[in-house]
Amino acid sequence: MKLGAKIKELRLERGLSQMQLSKLIGVSQKAIDYWERGINEPKASYIIALVKAFEITFDEFFVDII
Numbered sequence: 001m002k003l004g005a006k007i008k009e010l011r012l013e014r015g016l017s018q019m020q021l022s023k024l025i026g027v028s029q030k031a032i033d034y035w036e037r038g039i040n041e042p043k044a045s046y047i048i049a050l051v052k053a054f055e056i057t058f059d060e061f062f063v064d065i066i
Helices: 003-013 019-026 027-038 044-054 059-062
Strands: none
Touching: 003 027, 003 044, 019 027, 019 044, 044 059
């Protein structure tokens, strides 16, 4: 699974819109969209924020990422 697909999967599992997630971690909705579509990837500080927002461990976040 690619990183963007993982972000989208976790977001949808938690019932969050792109806008809601963007507000939780302090980025634009467009940034979330670009990450999910694989146009850009989040920098490390945003990965930390995503892990916290999804309330998971780094291991859970990165499992199955290729």
